[in-house]
Amino acid sequence: MMKQLLLVDDDANIRTLLRYFMSKEGYQLHEAKDGLDAVKLMTETPIDLAVIDVMMPRMDGLDLCEHIRQNYDIPIIMLTAKDQLLDKEQGYLRGTDDYVTKPFEPEELVFRVKALFRRYNRTSNDIIRMNRIVIDRRNIEVSDGQSILFLPMKEFELLSQLAQYPGRLFSRDELIHLVWGADYEGDERTVDVHIKRLRQRFAEYADDFTIQTVRGIGYKVEVKER
Template structure:
């Protein structure tokens, strides 16, 4: 983990310092921004491993920052929010947010979520996985369909890998939520449906491989 670069975007100075100091003790390299414009400037100038992003920010809010980052990068994004509205979470996942942390939160939990997310999205091996027209380069974290790169967010990539590893098995939404988001995630089951929908759109005709199992959830398999 040591040396990985994390950008903390938080306008509350005390909160930003607390998060920064805690992550530095864990061996991370930390960059800080106090508003949305500064966050985007730092993003453009650095190769980041993860972004911790508050929603309520001066100049540009967290939604705008996230939207702009996702135009050119799949860097993992952990969103901090003072609200626990289900609609906010679903909107964030649509934009490409990977994890949500609701304030107030434990710094230990935040670090655990960050480490788990980085672990799940870091390169695993030099192997390639081929299923129909889909080719997954697990070293580079690149997914291509019919030779064209599919621009997946880290969470969409994790979801695809989880489905592929459980090929042929009917998975409930609860199983998928636990396997991809973790056992300590308390989001709504519709989070799974939202990400499945986005993943299907991005893999085009290969979307038929992700089958809906009525009354249960989803299964990866079948022929194109």
């Protein structure tokens, strides 16, 4: 899937420049001119990484960084015209992962974006994303970016197993073994019951992912292109 980047900067020239360079790298760039616009955009569009200018009207980059860190698990790069240690300290305290000082070379920002994605891919094995839906296996939580969605344990384990390998078909026997254990002696139709409940719970997120049935075999998760 194409990575979705958010650029928040009140300078239209910088937005135009980075739109060109990021599209060359295969990224989809979403743009906002200030923090409030960015907050609204993130409620409507799944974002994989944010690049944020510090000095902006209405809601500055530091406050936006803090908001993102409290509500989303994505990498953040801050842009600033200042190169003072105190300013960088404030950025890191609010939750930024990296800092780039203006003026900068667009290629450098591209390198930093790639490096952050590699770092997050290595450290976020317990995080599974299906557009708006985020599964946190370590804390046993599912969220939609706005609130926590509470699932019974077996439903959580079943969804996690399917979501970890989008597009892969699992037989009922495999899912019984992986979720209920090799010594489970019940009816394999319990998988069907749990799948039905998951579909009901996540019916409003059909634009993000679906659980598909392959008749006579089993189930798979398909994540929608956004």
